[in-house]
Amino acid sequence: MMVSLGRPISRRPPPPASAIAALARQLGCSVLARVYAARGVRPNELGYPTDRLLAPDTLSGMHTATALTARVLTGGGRLLVVADYDADGATGCAVAVRGLRVLGAGTVDYLVPSRFTSGYGLSIEVAHAAIASRPDLVITVDNGITSLDGIAQLRKSGIAVVVTDHHLPGQELPDANAIVNPRLPGDPFPSKHLAGVGVMFYFLLALRARLRADGWFRAGRAEPNLARLLDLVALGTVADVVPLDYNNRVLVAHGLARLNAGGGQPGLRALLALDTTGEPITATELAFRAGPRLNAAGRMDDMSFGIECLLTDDPATATKMAAQLDAFNRQRRAVEAQMQAEATAHMEALSAPLPPVLCLHNPDWHSGVVGIIAGRLRERYARPAVAFAPAADGLWRGSARSLSGVHIRDALAAVATHHPGMIKKFGGHAMAAGLTLAHEHLTAFAAALGHAVLEQTGGVLPTDALLSDGSLDPALLTLDLAQRLHTAGPWGQGFAPPLFDDEFQLHEARVVGGDHLRLLLSHKTGGERVGAIAWRAATLREHLGERVHIAYRPQVNTFRGERQLQLMVEALLPA
Template identity: 50%
Template structure:
């Protein structure tokens, strides 16, 4: 059973934040997330890191401004996830606002795979562009950039993924993680990188007096897209990313989101006027991702580019239908994986590698994530690819940098991994189907060397206990407006309760009434229908329940254990 652990915090930091007017509980929560100064919570756009620190951003702006002035045709090469889709929408909207002739192309993951491949370049060439601009990809596209150069197309790479040993021979590369880049935030999503490049482009065009006699583009209008892509890509919410997300959420709550995002809120049954990070990560993001997972992300990009509310809603409804289909596929794959894992003792393994020829290539990433959460092991799930290949998508746990682990496997077993890339917590790779068993052994060996038994011990982190009077609707509403996400988790608390009432709702959820210190609380435990004991220790979140015009406090249980 996972151990419940309270996050440590510096009391002096909590006191400093509290003295500056923060709610005492919120001050403690922020202190536990490394916030020591109230300035870190001032999400004014004036506090954005300077453009000059992002290597090559200003040089790329010059190249783009020159291309726009010369009437050159630009083609954005997108990626097929939420980050890639929002980055593409930011690029296309901003470039068009600056007078560019621009279109986009997004690879179908099942035909072309990931990134700027030579095949995608050849497909792009049919549109006869003068310049290719990658968003959320390209840093590993050595062969693709070489092919574009051969065909006479200039390539600008914007990406945030970790580079390999060789950089592509592009005309310009903007990536905070490339060698020699001193940008303090290495956690920008792809959409954040292209947003910075567009800020640099506007500054360059302003310097050239290119907006004389006409309105200058307001790039702040794109922050709803930046926020969605940043949260959905699960990048670390450092100070800069929280500023971007906070301002994007403000636009949504003010009813100023683009038509596509408004439509996604509508089909998800969420209220944009009360938009939260949770909405972006768990309601909008999955619906947008569903297009790239099952069909073609062009559907998602069109939704984000659409300015007609009626058409945007039609596109969002199609995305919602795809997401329902994705859920059904994922549920079947999850059951198959659990059945396969019954044949082994998972606790004896440092990693899990699984392959089923019937699994859907677009859903293996979600499957790996679900299994990682359940078993607290690095997981790589594989599905059938083309020409005897299988494609894997992996998710990791704290303590194992997944891309580095794959790099170590590749160095020890040359030629086994045909392609790989990614981050510390998520990565993708391609191997021959016949090499699966060999890869499984090699990856397990590396994980066993890099991980310790302590790192494999699952814990549930909390922000400690709340006094009963602190468990209020006011605090729940306050927490809902803050920015939470990867490496800046939404607050959870622990407490001991008596179960007064419980009943199953929706066939698979428990609706509860819990009692603590003489006070009763309504609560929900989702995806659990078996009865709970009379007394329990629970980890919970404070939630705002809105029903029939009434707004009340509700506890959402994340974890429980009997007392």
């Protein structure tokens, strides 16, 4: 996280005292009770039993999808999974392949597009590649809902298609045999926040129930425990930054429990072992340790390599593949650093005021890294951002990142409506989206998107404030509290980890690692000194006085075997 000097800190409304008291009686920790109450947690939501998961059969299209798949599977047909090239798609693909195989499918293959040549989704090019493998059924994961032409080509060739996806549909749905997507209009599934891997896991649960009802597991065939796949479901869910509503927290919590009990797939365990901290694995660990390394395969090379890492059952092979994924990630970081420097130079050359949406492009940029650059721009300048790099066929591929209160996919849809032909294709979520367009449209697109965003927000961009849980009594700021909060999640998008803010006395601020700040602080009311780290904040050092106002998260820092309290700083301002 890039620390901001000027990003405002806004305190959450204090939750009712009665809600805190009800939670505190069960938790025995008033701080955690206050945090949970501020996020709307009720006493019956303190645990994550699997019987609280929403029912798979409430997803529309599930009956048709599982009936078709069961017929092909039990008839010995060939199944082909078509995945996306990000971490959600890769984990969803691995869950699909592993799940279908243990359910008894004889032949299960997969196909993942290239980010650099074929682009996102089940395109015409991907459809031709799928047809060449002669499957009886194509099942998509984390894509397909907007792949009208590719799916039409498969159907024309006599191949049945089941779409499992979680992206927003367009005005027209693909001509698939069945579609499973909680975001379909009128779909009754209570949660709209499943990741692509979550939709696939639900599909497998429903398929197992269908096969059970059909007697598939009676002839000495074992009925598999699909919960063994939940470590991959957890990784894909947190890596795709979908909101962690209660249902998603159940999925993630059980995936983490398996990893912390020594289970999980060898490939994921090998990724996590690359820089183990010795602390329990949390959703944050998955998001920042395993997620980027897995994503790096699709960004820098071929996501098939990442999928194979998740599919191998041999620990030695998993270790070697994890090392290669780590090498891809180091390469990605080097490319990102150069692109970030160029983006920063571009922004510094702009005159005030900044446009409502930041749209940057560079002919030397890497198309696999533009999403990260867009995210960095959004963090630093508190505006939606789109970064473009050259793609195939003379087009430019852009990746957009937004902030709360701006639905970036809807803004792109508005541009496409008012300027037909400007955007070749697009898709995504409220907070992130992708698109392609021709070079001659880049300047006009930036203006059109800025207009669409302001129209959506009533002419005023929302304030990108950090939401704090308020001040914390320094007597409560202990190593034990940091440990308790650390493991009390799973924390993530829509269920933010505890964040506190207050004024501190600044005793020391030194630059470490090139662009980070190591701080030594004490609370304004006194007390013991505590160390803090502010990532990518070295340029803020000269603006700091003797007292600072910080937003921070208590964390456990393990150094040379010793565990210490440390504050992770997310906003740093003069007092």
